[in-house]
Every structure is written in structure tokens, then in C-alpha cells.
Amino acid sequence: MYTDLAQEFHRNGHCVCVATVLESKFERDTCLQDEQGLNVLRIKCGDMFNVGLIKKGLSMISLPGIFIRAIDTHFKNMKFDLVVYPTPPITFASVANYIKRRDRCKSYLILRDIFPQNARDLGMMAGGPVFAYFRRKERKLYAVSDHIGCMSKGNVEYVLKHNRGLHQGKLELLPNWKKIGLSIINPDTSIKAKYGLENKFVAIFGGNLGKPQELGFLLELAALYRNHDHIAFLIIGDGTEKQWLKERIRELALSNVHLKERVPTSDYDELVRACDVGLINLNRRFTIPNIPSKTLSYFEAGIPILAAVDPNTDYGDILKEAQAGLCSVTGELDKYRENFEKLYRDRAFRQRLGANGRKYLEQHWTVEQAYKTITRHLVSI
Numbered sequence: 001m002y003t004d005l006a007q008e009f010h011r012n013g014h015c016v017c018v019a020t021v022l023e024s025k026f027e028r029d030t031c032l033q034d035e036q037g038l039n040v041l042r043i044k045c046g047d048m049f050n051v052g053l054i055k056k057g058l059s060m061i062s063l064p065g066i067f068i069r070a071i072d073t074h075f076k077n078m079k080f081d082l083v084v085y086p087t088p089p090i091t092f093a094s095v096a097n098y099i100k101r102r103d104r105c106k107s108y109l110i111l112r113d114i115f116p117q118n119a120r121d122l123g124m125m126a127g128g129p130v131f132a133y134f135r136r137k138e139r140k141l142y143a144v145s146d147h148i149g150c151m152s153k154g155n156v157e158y159v160l161k162h163n164r165g166l167h168q169g170k171l172e173l174l175p176n177w178k179k180i181g182l183s184i185i186n187p188d189t190s191i192k193a194k195y196g197l198e199n200k201f202v203a204i205f206g207g208n209l210g211k212p213q214e215l216g217f218l219l220e221l222a223a224l225y226r227n228h229d230h231i232a233f234l235i236i237g238d239g240t241e242k243q244w245l246k247e248r249i250r251e252l253a254l255s256n257v258h259l260k261e262r263v264p265t266s267d268y269d270e271l272v273r274a275c276d277v278g279l280i281n282l283n284r285r286f287t288i289p290n291i292p293s294k295t296l297s298y299f300e301a302g303i304p305i306l307a308a309v310d311p312n313t314d315y316g317d318i319l320k321e322a323q324a325g326l327c328s329v330t331g332e333l334d335k336y337r338e339n340f341e342k343l344y345r346d347r348a349f350r351q352r353l354g355a356n357g358r359k360y361l362e363q364h365w366t367v368e369q370a371y372k373t374i375t376r377h378l379v380s381i
Helices: 002-011 053-074 093-103 117-121 129-144 153-161 215-223 242-251 265-274 295-301 315-322 333-345 347-364 367-375
Strands: 017-023 031-035 038-045 082-087 106-111 147-150 171-173 201-208 231-238 257-260 277-281 305-309 325-329
Touching: 002 038, 002 367, 017 053, 038 053, 053 093, 082 093, 082 367, 093 106, 093 129, 106 129, 147 153, 147 367, 153 171, 201 265, 215 231, 215 242, 215 277, 215 333, 231 242, 231 265, 242 257, 265 295, 277 295, 277 333, 295 347, 305 315, 305 333, 315 325, 315 347, 325 333, 325 347, 333 347
Parallel strands: 017 038, 082 106, 106 147, 147 171, 201 231, 201 277, 231 257, 277 305, 305 325
Antiparallel strands: 031 038
């Protein structure tokens, strides 16, 4: 999403500088290079992905100082009009504030993860001093930001409810976005054969394999169809729960579940287009509204969505508005199966929902719309 957004700014004639992480595990030094017209500064920092919570936390805490020094070194002669930053992480308040003060520019927070509450929901963080520390960081981030873009109406309401004193005018709706490229006409179904899925009804999940997704519940659904040779569940991704998933699939003897760590991007796009259902899964313990970004790929491909989500998200409302899929609460296996059956048995229904999703994406979730939402506040742009 962020590459698409940066390129959209560039396409509209702006000079764009990108500062992003370069984890230590890649054994490379901080570097600045031109990437498709963007000035991309890759900043060497601690490892943050597929590492333990303590190591990740320490890396997040150290990021602001590292980023400020790198930006001051490589962009010292650049005067910015706008600084845009997403969550995660939430520790960038001092970086955004530094650039705002230095260049007297505007700031825009793209709020995607509400941390640390999401970690607390999943039992990854207790409500002690560590939680309090990151909660202060979160409040400071909101205070520094001139404008805050939220994924859904539920997000806006949640942030206002749990952050007293936060000005309502700061918050606005900024849904996930995508630069639309693929056509939904005549997908290449031969890609199924390449991955051993020829002539099968395939439900695909692509993305992070972690606690937020609670993919154990998806395996419960797959277990109900273990004796249906023509039905397959394809899981593509990496994350902290990958090894557990492998073991669980083996324990349950789920030959109908295909777990792949990664595939080429071109193959993944074709696989999504060739599959029959796109899967969305969220942990039942979440108290915050999450809107999974993988929805974008499913909508673009024109396939219907089968979702199992927590009871606090308004994701189901979005699916209902778009008329693009079926949704149930994680843990309600009977309803999950009922929705799967509706999609499995009615091809015309699937095609109608898939077409609705594509239309909704084109009307509401394009990168052009995200660009306009962010820049309409900024007189100097």
C-alpha cells in the first residue's frame, strides 16, 4: 500500500523521500538510492520481524533516534511540506515532531494498528508498566499528528472513545487502498496445476501467519472437509505461528490444507485470481476494530470473501455494504461452515459477490482516493 501511495505522490509531481527500515539481519549499511523516481533511504536498525517480543520491543524503542540521525544526515538540505507515517510502529512521534519543527510542515498519521491494545488483547502484553509506556507513546503520536486517517468508522469511534481530549476534527476515514492493475476477466487457471490444485475448489489465505489471525479456527473448518478430495485450503505466508500450523496440520492429517511460506508475487496474484474464495481471519479476542489489508487483493481479483472475525470489528459491516462476501464470528463453527457451503455450492453467487467486491474497490479504495484524502488538508501542497 505504501509503495503505491508514494508513487501516486510522485505521479502527481511531488518530490518524494521515503525513510524505511533495513534490518540488521540483512548485513547492509544505511543507504540512499533512487527507486523509480523515489528517494529511498533504507536505515539500518534492529531486527523487527519474526523475532521475539523483547527484541522487537527494543528495536521499536531505538528506531526514533536512529531515524532522526539518518534523516538529518541524508535529507539535511531537503525542506519537507508533509510528513506521512503509519502505525506500526507507534514510536515515531519524536521523528514526526522533529521534521515538523525543523521544516514547519504538516503531519499525517495513517493509523493501521492500534498498539499496544492489540498486543494486550492477544495476551502478548500485560497491563503493567510496559503497556503504560507504549500507551504514552501512542497518545503522544496522536497529539503530534495534525490529521489521523483511520481504516473504518469503527476505528474512528474506538480511538475517540479511548483517548479523552483527542480532537474529533483530527480523525477522518482513510480506508485501505490499492493501485488497481489486474483484470478479473479470463484468469489463468493453469496456475492451479503448478501448485497441485488442478480441478479443485480452492479457498486461499495470503498474509501474516500470527496470533492475530487465529488460523487454528480455519483448520477446524478444513477438518470438516478432509474427505472431500476436490476441496483445498491454500495458506501462503510467514509468521510466528507458521511452525505451529505445520505441526497442527500434520496432527490433524489435513491433506486438503496446503501451506506455503512464499511464492513469487506474479504467481500469488494469478493464484488469487484463479481461486474460488478469499479467506479473512481475525482472532476472537480482539477488542479493537481491524480491517485486514488482504481484502484489497481479493477485491481486485474479483473473488468472494469468507470471513471469520472478532465481534468488535466493523469488517462485517463493510462486507455487507460492498455485498462482497459472508462473515461470521471466530469460534462459531456452524455458521462458518454454513457460509462456506453457500459459497461452495453456488457459483453464480460467488461470481456476483466477487464482481461486487471489484466494483467496491474501484469506487472507494483506490490509491488516487487515498492521495486526495491526505492532501486536501494541506494548503501548501
